[in-house]
Amino acid sequence: MVCVAAIQMVSGDNIDANLEVTQSLVQEAAEQGAQLVVLPENFALFSTAKLQQAGVQEIDSAGPIRSFLSSLARNNKVWIVAGSVPVAARPDGHLLENHVRAACFVYDDQGNEVCRYDKIHLFDVDVADSYGSYRESDAIEPGELVQVVETPFGCLGLSICYDLRFPELFRLLLDKGAEIITLPSAFTAVTGTAHWEVLLRARAIENLCYIVGANQGGRHSKSRETFGHSMIVDPWGRVLAQKDKGAGVVLADIDMGYLKEIRVQMPVAKHQRLRMLIG
Numbered sequence: 001m002v003c004v005a006a007i008q009m010v011s012g013d014n015i016d017a018n019l020e021v022t023q024s025l026v027q028e029a030a031e032q033g034a035q036l037v038v039l040p041e042n043f044a045l046f047s048t049a050k051l052q053q054a055g056v057q058e059i060d061s062a063g064p065i066r067s068f069l070s071s072l073a074r075n076n077k078v079w080i081v082a083g084s085v086p087v088a089a090r091p092d093g094h095l096l097e098n099h100v101r102a103a104c105f106v107y108d109d110q111g112n113e114v115c116r117y118d119k120i121h122l123f124d125v126d127v128a129d130s131y132g133s134y135r136e137s138d139a140i141e142p143g144e145l146v147q148v149v150e151t152p153f154g155c156l157g158l159s160i161c162y163d164l165r166f167p168e169l170f171r172l173l174l175d176k177g178a179e180i181i182t183l184p185s186a187f188t189a190v191t192g193t194a195h196w197e198v199l200l201r202a203r204a205i206e207n208l209c210y211i212v213g214a215n216q217g218g219r220h221s222k223s224r225e226t227f228g229h230s231m232i233v234d235p236w237g238r239v240l241a242q243k244d245k246g247a248g249v250v251l252a253d254i255d256m257g258y259l260k261e262i263r264v265q266m267p268v269a270k271h272q273r274l275r276m277l278i279g
Contacts, residue, residue, distance in 0.1 A: 002153040004180070004210075005029035005037045006250040008230040008243050010218035013047035015054065019068055021247060029249045030076040035109075036153055037076075038214040039083035040230070041102070041161050041186040046220050051139050055088035055100030061113055063087075066105065074111030079151055081106050083184035083214065084119060084160055091116055091145070099141040104158055104184060106149050117158035118143025121166055129190045131223040136162075146172045154179040154256050157209070161185040164199050164213075167206060174207045174269060179259055181209050186216040192227020197239070205237040208263050210254050217245050235262050 007025045011018045022043055029037050044065045045054050057063045061070070065085050073080045086100040102119040120143050122136040146169065147158045157178030163169050164183055173181055181203065187196050192215070204211040210233065217228020231242035232252040240252035263269070 001253045001255055002035050003033040004153075004212055004232060004252055004254050005032075005034035006212050006214035006230040006232055007037060007039050007043070008215060008217045008228055008250065009040050009043055009247050010220060010226070011040070011043055011046040011216060012220060013045065013050060015045050015065070018044050018046070019065070023072060025247065025249055026072055026076055026078065026080065029251065030078050032249065032251055034078060034249075034251060036079045036081070036151070036180075038081040038182045038212045039184060040214045040216045041084045041184040042216065043083040043184070044085060046186070046216070046224075048139050051086045051100050052088065052098070055086035055096070058085055058087045059089040059095065066113070069105065069107055070111040070113065073107035073109060077109045079106070079108055079153070081156065081158070081182045081184065081212075090141075091118065096141060099139060101143060102136075102140050102160060104160055106156065106158070108151075115147055115149035115158065117147040117160070118145065119160040119163065120144065120146075120169065121162045123162040127188055127190050129188060129223075129225070131188075134188075146176065148173060148176040148178050153254070154259075157181040159183050161187065164203065165195075167203065170203050170207050174209065178207070179209055179256065180254065181207070181211050183211060183213045185213060187227045189225040189227045192229065196227055196229055197231070200231060200233050201237040201239070204233040204235055206268070208235040208259070208266065208268055210234055210259065214250075217243070217247070235259050
């Protein structure tokens with residue numbers, strides 16, 4: 001068994017204040033036995049207007065947010081899947097002038113950066129809420145690499161928020177060996193009410209994997225509200241734990257023996273006939 005935590009927040013535009021909350025919640029999770037902690041999307045900064053300024057400071061691991069995360073993981077002796085951090089550089093070091101990447105860094109319990117995933121699918125969508133039109137591509141450049149990382153707890157597949165609506169990404173993560181897939185998110189209240197739980201459970205069932213959805217959960221401004229309901233879902237689609245609104249910690253035990261047993265009984269990965277038929 002491994003204890004996993006999904007951190008739910010209601011982040012704002014003040015990085016220092018957000019990091020203070022992050023530190024408190026990660027420490028709380030660690031004190032309750034969590035070994036793997038997943039932060040929500042935009043945990044350090046919930047402000048499109050400030051993304052570029054923050055992203056310039058995070059082009060290498062010495063950036064203030066990234067160095068904070070390294071210390072946080074090391075001091076609490078936990079692995080951290082660090083939601084999303086604005087970075088004004090691609091993984092190869094190429095600098096970006098007018099955009100950032102939404103990068104999810106993974107830290108081991110010694111504080112080492114062991115993986116980076118850049119959000120592939122960007123939320124360019126019209127939503128029937130007071131904000132109305134979301135255009136992430138105005139400020140964010142999409143990534144292109146599908147990333148998994150080996151951990152002492154199993155193989156982690158990385159995704160972010162809007163990625164949830166693209167099952168082909170999750171199947172590629174499964175092909176690369178993913179057993180646990182993390183989904184840091186900032187799902188809107190409207191889209192979350194309609195689709196959050198059903199999509200998380202569907203991705204878990206389709207791929208017979210654990211899903212850890214760490215969402216933003218509350219009102220960030222007059223026009224921005226996120227859904228919350230961070231949850232951990234098992235490979236059979238059962239919700240093991242969740243939190244409705246507000247900042248907090250969602251904890252559940254993940255049983256890799258159970259996952260392996262389910263995959264033997266229902267070997268979905270071996271039954272993908274369409275790839276053979278069209279290949």
